[in-house]
Amino acid sequence: MKIQKSLGAILLFLAATALFYACKGDEEIDPNKRMNARIEGQAWNSNTVTGVKTGNNLVITGISTADGQSIAVAFRAEVGEYNLILDSTSVQDNVVPSVVLRTAPVGGSTLASNLCTPNVSGKINITAIDTQNKTVSGTFEARVCGIGGSRQITEGKLNAVKYN
DSSP: OOHHHHHHHHEEEEOOOHHHHTTTOOOOOTTSSSEEEEETTTTEOOOOOEEEEEETEEEEEOOOOTTEEEEEEEEESSSEEEEEOOOHHHEEEEEEEEEEEEEETOOOOOGGGGGGGSSEEEEEEEEETTTTTEEEEEEEEEEETTEEEEEEEEEEEEEEEEEO
């Protein structure tokens, strides 16, 4: 009987330890942040976000002070879904939808969706643009590539990001 209790306690301890380590890397995406995503499965939350509209283009850039990484999302300033592909239409419209990851402010790598092969490496889905309040919302996902290798960005969200 004493052996069964000890064995039960050991099994309970091992199960709790396994559960702790399984959840350890599951950081949360903060839904209150204006821009967030997962980079290689790890939560990334912006601390500051800026949006700039030039002509018919919008570029939204988020920076995380936690890890120094930044993500920039560029697209036509219209509601719709954009495949991240460099084609004759995007060049003609002077709009190249893309996602760019800068891995650190100084000495980091710059990885871009347009540098991946095959050319289609993700999508940007703009669900709302409020021209009166100058905000934009939507989602994005991309594989970004460069000299520093490649990274997968998933679950990207723009949440009523202000732009100028």
